[in-house]
Amino acid sequence: MQQLVNTALGGLTLGTVYAAFALALVLIFRSTRIVNFAQAPMAMITTFIALSIIDAGYSYWIGFAAALLAGLVLGAVIERVVIRPVEDKPDINAVILTLGLFITLHALAAVIFGNRFRSFPAPFGLRGLEVGGTTIRLTTSGIFTIVAVAVVLLLLVGLFRFTDIGLRMRASAYNPEVARLLGVRVGRMLTLGWALAAVVGSLSGLLIASGGLVHPGYMDSVVVYGFVAAVLGGLESPVGAVVGGLTLGLSLSFVSGYLGSELVALAALLILMLVLTLKPGGLFAVAAARRV
Known part of the structure; x- marks a missing residue:
């Protein structure tokens, strides 16, 4: 039962x-x-910025805030400098550019911060909580992670459902020409979208690094599992992203605990194939996929 x-x-x-x-x-x-x-x-770069500040003698929370601010700036700069020139081109062009950025940022991080493993501090304790004389596999830092993601989810749902900025961002993404005719500053909305996404990504980088070892490739596996989680819930739904992440995490944890860690990657692939076969839009899709 304890297991x-x-x-x-x-x-x-x-x-x-x-x-x-x-x-x-x-x-x-x-x-x-x-x-x-x-x-x-991008999240890895901002995590190393936080680590550099912490290693310089400043508190964890100053490094935490600096990483989020760095993510905001980095996301805006990348959208303006790299993505903006292909804004009116097919979407695949921008996707290919992000793959190029993946390689470039890895190389830059290795040059600037080095390839060695470095310890990243945790905001709170890493010891399991005591419940009824038994130590359970839930730490104070783990609780902080859960609370932080819940707060981000609520903020994003509020942004897209109840604010004018959220509506403008969605209009700019779906139909920029019509949005411009309605007076929306499409360029600014796209920049804001990249900046806010980079902030959330920076938060994920900090949460993943908490109490562990970091190096330029420490988040590579998260790309796969995070993408599976997003597709599982639906790329349109923040709630779906959280449900997809929790579903994937629990599934892979049970696979690792009872069947073996070597089957984790295969299990993630099977989950992705099952979702794409039965419900291509994700579990929280609200409209049928259009076929061209």
Whole structure:
């Protein structure tokens, strides 16, 4: 029974991390209609910025805030300098550029920060909580991760459902020509979308690094699992991203705990194939996919 509880709690924490990354993918897709494969190295860069500040003697929270601010700036700059020139071209052009960014940012991080493994501090304790004299697999840092992702989810749902800016961002992504005719500053909305997505991505990078080792490739595997989580819930739905992340995290945790860790990647692939076969738009899709 204890193993079951610990496996579920470990999956919950892991799923929350996947959900944070999936939220960044969903945010940028909803606001720009682009899948950003460079989200992971962008988050990695900002995590190293936080680590550099912390190593310089400043508090964890100053580094945390600096990473989020760096993500905001980095996302805006990338949209303006790299993505903007292909804004009116086919969407595949921007996707290919994000793949190029993936490689470029990896190389830059290796040059600037080095390839060695470095320890990243945790905001709170890493010891499992005591419940009834038994240590369970849920730490204070894990609780912080869960709360942080829940807050981000609520903010994103509020942004897209109840604010004028959220409506303008979605209009700019779906039909920029009509949005311009209605007075929407489409360029600014796309920049804002990239900037906010980079902030959420930076948060996911910090949560993943918490209490572990970081290096330029430490988030590479998260690209795969975060993308599966986003597709599982639906690239249009922030709620779906969280549900997809939690579902994936719990599923992979049970596979690892009871069948073997070597089957985790295969299980993720099977889950992705099953969802794309039965419901291509994701579990929270609200409209049927259009065929051209």
